[in-house]
Amino acid sequence: MKFEAVTIKDIAKELGISTSTVSRALRDSYEISPETKKLVIECAERLDYRPNPIALSLKEKRSRSIGVVVCEIANSFFSQAINGIESIAYSKGYNVIISQSNESFEREVTDLNYLASRSVDGLLISISSGTTNMEHFQKLHSRGLPIVFFDRVTEELNTHRVVVDNFKSTYEATLHLINGGYKRIACILNAPHLSIAQERIAGYKAALKEKGFEPDESLIKTCQQGGALHQEVEKAVNEILKMKPRPDAIIGLSDKLTTGCLRVLQAKKIKVPEEMGLLGFSNSDLTELLDPPLTIIRQPAFEMGEISTQLLIDIIESKRPTRDYTKRTLETELIVRRSSQKKVK
Amino acid sequence: MKFEAVTIKDIAKELGISTSTVSRALRDSYEISPETKKLVIECAERLDYRPNPIALSLKEKRSRSIGVVVCEIANSFFSQAINGIESIAYSKGYNVIISQSNESFEREVTDLNYLASRSVDGLLISISSGTTNMEHFQKLHSRGLPIVFFDRVTEELNTHRVVVDNFKSTYEATLHLINGGYKRIACILNAPHLSIAQERIAGYKAALKEKGFEPDESLIKTCQQGGALHQEVEKAVNEILKMKPRPDAIIGLSDKLTTGCLRVLQAKKIKVPEEMGLLGFSNSDLTELLDPPLTIIRQPAFEMGEISTQLLIDIIESKRPTRDYTKRTLETELIVRRSSQKKVK
């Protein structure tokens, strides 16, 4: 089952000229006469010739493709980010190869090595929650492979980073809850070591302090699997419900956790927002239709994808080694809906 | 910004032997003495050698990668299907390259050509709604590139197809509505020329007839954009609401259409399921949490991805040209929730 493509050789043979002439004619080199060019181009079209990018990659040591590693694409945030990535990449003539780490460190390492050996020209990474050691990134980066981190980033590599203002996002969300009359606000997060988690927790605590509440560590629950396992979320919510005094609001620090909370609360017939306020990160466009409509922190996923890709391509195409790396911080949007509003205004 | 990798040449130079010996040693050829092998393997590990798949692709005319073209990955059905695809592909040593057609014929053609020139060993396709002409598939297929269609398929190519029993899915769903007391059931679909749309409409009509209702073409509304544009869905729902006598239930034939209907009905404060029953295709795991919880037809997306990939790899790896192609039909699942049940049981 071989798939035979038309090559430059076929054109050369057809026309009785050398492959180098064909190559040059197709790249419109000044060394080739207009007549020959016309002949070659006509013949290429007739035979439906397409350059073989594999041969090109081998020769030029670049593939005009960029690798993307995210934890999972079946997640609104990441699929939207990927749309942003593709929109820029395609317009610049780059192909995008997507892989999923499924939040596993091992899988992330495997993916990374595959992409690197596949000669991607650069990497767009959102770190897996299972990752604490950054050596696999460092190794590739020090060997000269351009890397841009987005969303889940690390300070351990000197490179571009595209993030949202995580601190502000939860700071504002927490203020919103407090101003709405909630007095004891719990928080569920996934991987505590991730930068995004730490910043989000910090914003939450800062808002509490500002309003005169003492942050209470026992109100912060961790779901290692990030909501992939329903039981884990259920356990966390149950713990919250059993606390005395019982918290009156929950903030979910990731998409799956936020909707996971709602699922548990619905199942237990806890009234949201009356008995328990709820808000959290989510980029799903169904949150508006939920029961109750969910107050969410929405990240500019598409835009983050666009910016990351632009930065990456800038590094790839820059003549001299890039030295001054930037950190781009975008704003989140707090979309207030019923789930976080105790009293009808 | 070049990324220099260790090659077989480096090992050869380091050890003062030829590249062919290194190559053979690494592939554990019987021609190489155990001592040399040990030396080479040790050296390869020390230098962190990784075979260059690009060079391999060029040589072997295969890339151990498969291309996937779907309309969009930010769609639960497709992202779940992709997870199925990846699970099989990775276990068999294949890489997956995903591209999105965004329901555009032109984009589909571009993607396809890119993937083909990129020497993918095979293609997994779900046809874009903008596609009516199958020549681009036929061209590649006749040149020997293995293709498997899933979900949205065509009869115009003789190859494997993996689908759900679309007829039965809407047949059962419609029966469910009729049995629940709904008397005038409308239907919203996207691209009428797609096989899935036609089969689903046929199932819907068959159920109506069986129950003594005459199918009424004016009850079938088309949204060309498939729900990507909210206005389009709004217009369709408005038309349905204005009909006399007014229909009392709607079936959405795609994920975005189903949730789009709910969005419009909620906005108009139409009570679901009392004033208007609603059900439809969806693979989102949030449908259960919607207001009201949505009755859905769920497709075995992950499994479809798995099966398609398995079939594709079978063709790719088969020694002799495959001639007898199969059509695998899987069952959908009707998950009954409140949105389609007028009276509380």
Place this chain on the structure above:
DNA sequence: AAAAACTGCGCAAACGTTTACAGCTGATTT
């Protein structure tokens, strides 16, 4: 009229790998 410059094209090497074939040892068989 000779030298220089230009035009248009082909040769061959390179990218990293595999593999058919040939070649070189030393040992065993005649």
Place this chain on the structure above:
DNA sequence: AAATCAGCTGTAAACGTTTGCGCAGTTTTT
């Protein structure tokens, strides 16, 4: 002592493409 053989390793070509160099033939300059 010659012939055969086994065991191991090297040479070179191939995959498709680009590109530095060189070589004709023509035109321009001296």
